Amino acid sequence: MAKTMNGLQTALAEASSPSWWQRGRAGRDLASFAEVPEAAEALVGLLLDTADTSVTRKTAEALARVGTVAAVRLIALAVAEADDNHADWMQTGLHDALAGPGGVPDISAICGQLAGDPEAAVRQGAVGILAWTEGCEVM
Template sequence: MPEMRSGWEAALAEATSSSWTHRVRAGQDLARFAEVPEAAEALLGLLLDTEDTAVTRQTAEALTRVGTVAAVRLIALAIAEADDNQADWLQTGVHDAVVEPGHRQDIAAACRKLARTPEEAVRRGVADLSAWTSG
């Protein structure tokens, strides 16, 4: 178990790297740890990366592929906070993942669960995310 811990801790350090490629890798590596508070905080920052749209797109894609409620919640929060440009890249990343079989159903199920959350920002983001993935 220590190996896994050090793996996600290394990814956590990369999340704040000045290199966009390191931040992309961090988003991909941290996506499966979306339920861990430290990873979730870093992932939200990567989804809303202000320096490179590739980081936003690839992190959204990785979280969509994971498809858990925790992962989808982070995408929804990012959508609620995103400016128009970031929202476009979040949508592109989500689309890149849902074109593969199975991912659309995972996202739809997670969105149904999150639609009842008390967090207004999550509900707002889920509404957009559901619209993006319903087609």
């Protein structure tokens, strides 16, 4: 447990690094902590990274690969706030996860669950993600 908490603290520190590479790695490393409030806040910030959309893409891919309701909920929150450029890169990251090796959970089913979320931004973002997954084939 201590090692896991150390990993969380390290990734949280990297999330605010000036290095795009470290922020991208933080997005990947924090994805499995999507239900932890501190990590969730950092992940939404990484999805909306203003300095480098590579961070956006890598974080979206990592969250989609984790594929929990908490992880996809964070993508939905960010989609609702995103400009078109960031939304495009989140969509690309999601497609990277769906097309990549090693199965990805059913993102469409998770978006269906999020359609009943009490937060309007999550419901709105889930609709956007659902549209992205239509016609996507998992390889």
